[in-house]
Amino acid sequence: MPIITIIGAGMMGSALSIPACDNNNIVKIVGTPLDDDIIERLKKDSYHLNLKRFLPEGIEYYHFSEIKNAVPNSDLYISGVSSFGVDWFLKSIIPILPENIPVLSVTKGLIEDENKKLISIPEYYEKNINYSDRRSFNAIGGPCTSYELADRHQTIVCYCGKGIKTLEYIRKMLQTEYYHIELSDDIAGTECAVAMKNAYALAVSLGIGLPERTEGKSCIEHYNLQAALFLQSTRELKRIVKLVGGREESLVYGVGDLYVTIFGGRTRKIGTLLGRGMTFMEAMKELSGITLESVSITRNCCRALIDTGTDIECFPLLMHIYDIIENGADVDIPFEKFK
Numbered sequence: 354m355p356i357i358t359i360i361g362a363g364m365m366g367s368a369l370s371i372p373a374c375d376n377n378n379i380v381k382i383v384g385t386p387l388d389d390d391i392i393e394r395l396k397k398d399s400y401h402l403n404l405k406r407f408l409p410e411g412i413e414y415y416h417f418s419e420i421k422n423a424v425p426n427s428d429l430y431i432s433g434v435s436s437f438g439v440d441w442f443l444k445s446i447i448p449i450l451p452e453n454i455p456v457l458s459v460t461k462g463l464i465e466d467e468n469k470k471l472i473s474i475p476e477y478y479e480k481n482i483n484y485s486d487r488r489s490f491n492a493i494g495g496p497c498t499s500y501e502l503a504d505r506h507q508t509i510v511c512y513c514g515k516g517i518k519t520l521e522y523i524r525k526m527l528q529t530e531y532y533h534i535e536l537s538d539d540i541a542g543t544e545c546a547v548a549m550k551n552a553y554a555l556a557v558s559l560g561i562g563l564p565e566r567t568e569g570k571s572c573i574e575h576y577n578l579q580a581a582l583f584l585q586s587t588r589e590l591k592r593i594v595k596l597v598g599g600r601e602e603s604l605v606y607g608v609g610d611l612y613v614t615i616f617g618g619r620t621r622k623i624g625t626l627l628g629r630g631m632t633f634m635e636a637m638k639e640l641s642g643i644t645l646e647s648v649s650i651t652r653n654c655c656r657a658l659i660d661t662g663t664d665i666e667c668f669p670l671l672m673h674i675y676d677i678i679e680n681g682a683d684v685d686i687p688f689e690k691f692k
Contacts, residue, residue: 366433
């Protein structure tokens with residue numbers, strides 16, 4: 354039986370253990386140094402403290418201090434860290450993994466390289482490993498929430514990487530009757546689209562909070578406003594995908610992911626709070642302790658756009674979000690600039 358080792362006991366990495374188990378793999382989950390409480394409870398009764406669900410029986414759980422017992426003989430490594438853990442994974446984990454075994458990353462984000470260009474997480478890993486290291490770095494994109502995956506709800510995702518044969522090998526280990534996997538060799542386009550959806554989900558969520566500012570929290574949602582922001586988001590997403598050298602066809606994974614992200618979770622919360630009239634600092638205080646990928650990706654992308662002299666007039670909605678985050682600006686949707 355194939356052995357899959359998931360490094361990072363976060364929600365998505367842990368949720369992937371379910372299709373992995375359903376597909377008759379041996380599954381191991383190794384916590385990061387921040388996951389000790391999660392791993393300790395999983396060892397006790399398989400209950401995941403953040404997912405609020407029991408994971409399948411038979412999974413092996415390891416604290417980070419036990420990682421050397423988990424790494425050998427695996428057929429696939431899954432990186433379950435957030436974008437804030439990318440450098441930790443690069444420096445602490447990749448050097449101890451066998452070079453001939455593929456790595457699949459759940460991390461969604463873009464990083465500014467030495468040339469001020471935005472690159473995906475797999476590309477970042479590849480740029481920063483030893484020249485002789487020829488391991489395969491791959492990533493997951495598309496509309497899939499961790500808790501619905503854990504409940505075995507139907508979804509479609511995209512696995513992207515340089516080698517289609519490697520992706521087919523990985524798909525064989527993880528695809529189930531509810532977890533449908535498409536494949537793409539467009540790493541830049543796919544990863545850009547799904548990373549940027551976090552920033553634009555925040556933008557669309559402003560349309561939830563803005564009516565509440567004037568009509569109260571119990572008001573009926575204004576779907577026209579949210580749809581207008583969604584429309585502009587897809588326009589700007591398309592431009593950014595093109596800017597990083599991705600293919601237009603990969604945009605669909607970001608659009609699907611944008612749709613599902615708007616309906617719940619951390620990004621919806623901060624967008625709603627900002628729309629209601631909170632300042633960025635007030636909203637961050639309200640959400641203290643919550644990891645916000647939307648804030649990180651907005652900062653990274655906008656700084657790269659500015660640094661490279663890109664025409665930021667093409668991204669009025671994104672730049673407005675950046676102004677709110679960096680300068681404490683109030684929400685004032687720039688409709689007149691949308692195009």
